[in-house]
Amino acid sequence: MDAAAAKYIGAGLATLGMIGAGIGVGTIFGNFLSGALRNPSAAASQIGNLFVGAALAEALGILAFVLGFLIFSAQV
Template identity: 80%
Template sequence: MEVAAAKAIGAGLAMTGMIGAGIGVGNIFGSFLTGALRNPSAAASQVGNLFVGAALAEALGILSFVIGFLLYSGAN
């Protein structure tokens, strides 16, 4: 296998973490919505946790993008 092909495959695999981040954010907001509809009085106190969880999931997606980009454009 050529080095360029291996770099492209490795970068593509590393960037699949962005799919996981999208799924994670969807789960976070879906679970919050389910909980808020079941107990509306407690929803206001959980908004901070909602945004912290979404930010952490998005940070992992951005990290996977950066690692994939570095693998693809790195030195030979």
């Protein structure tokens, strides 16, 4: 396999982490909504945890995108 082709494959696989981030954020918000509908009085105390979890999931997605871009732009 050519080194340039391996670079493109590696960059593509690294950016697949964005898909994982989208799935993670959807799961976080979906489970929060489910819990809030079951117990509305506890939803207000959990909103901070919701946003921290979503921010961490998005940060991992952005990290995967940056790593994919770095792999793509590396000199071979």
